Amino acid sequence: MMKINHCTFPGDILYDTENFVWADIRRDKRKANIGITSILGYISGKLSVIKLRQVGSYIERGKSFGTLESPRYFGVVRAPISGRIIEVNQAIIDQPELANDSPYAEGWFAKMEISNIEEEIKNLQTIESCYEKMATLIQKHHIICFGAFPDYEMFQIGVECAATLAELDELLEKIAIGNVVHLVSDDTTADLEMVRWSEQTGQSLLETRKEGTLFHFIVKKIK
Structure with a gap:
């Protein structure tokens, strides 16, 4: 884990800093779990509704695969990679706040099957390589992360x-x-x-x- 201005980022996943999303790519199985970063969780506030595209949908990188809604925010979630959705996390549909409380574990959004892993990895960054960018985004959006997400x-x-x-x-x-x-x-x-x-x-x-x-x-x- 790496902390940037009190915000936590796992070191074993890859990040799309432009869209505030991440991908945990498993090369051997050509699959990846995807979700939102803690930055997007704090920008949106405590989530009340999460909607995701159906299993079987093919999503191109940067395109919407779902929406987020809270009392103060509504926005789309953009895919960090291109691929086909093979599973969605029903837990965050039932309990949207999981995406705030545990964005990199229980709050994952979907599992995707990837056709070209090497090509997709080129568009993503490790937390070490995007450290400065993340720090800038935290400052720009006035993000203050805490150990427990406020209700x-x-x-x-x-x-x-x-x-x-x-x-x-x-x-x-x-x-x-x-x-x-x-x-x-x-x-x-x-x-x-x-x-x-x-x-x-x-x-x-x-x-x-x-x-x-x-x-x-x-x-x-x-x-």
Whole structure:
């Protein structure tokens, strides 16, 4: 695994940086699993609907093989390689958020049969060769990756920490156990207050990060 600005990229797959997709090519079987990168997952937000082309469809590289939908995003997913779809991952149809939570494992999209592996590989890059490009894309799209993908976001700029925590408590009362909240605050005491809040409430503070003047907190409801 390689980390670029906190975003994780496996080292054993190939990337199409223009379309935010990847391919795990198995040369011996002339097949490949394909999916979206964590960058596209964060651009789209928590996915609510994923639609994919049917098994048997032949897709050319760069053409759409599906669509993504979230409360803030709708877009197509473009194939990193040319080939025939031989399997789709029903799990992401049933649970689209898997593509956010585990984009390189459980959240894969489809399996394709490739006719010309050597030709397809020419159009893809290892993470080492596209490191700078990925870093540029993360910066361009203002991507901030975390260990757990947020289900909800709270931006509390110019709000005192006490008021922020009251709103956080209200939100946690409404959401399901296991849901994750990304909280952003510019209160200078927020890091200390969040630790105290976590100890008092028993809720999990998974991650704390400071970017410039802003604190980013990842909170998971566990009770």
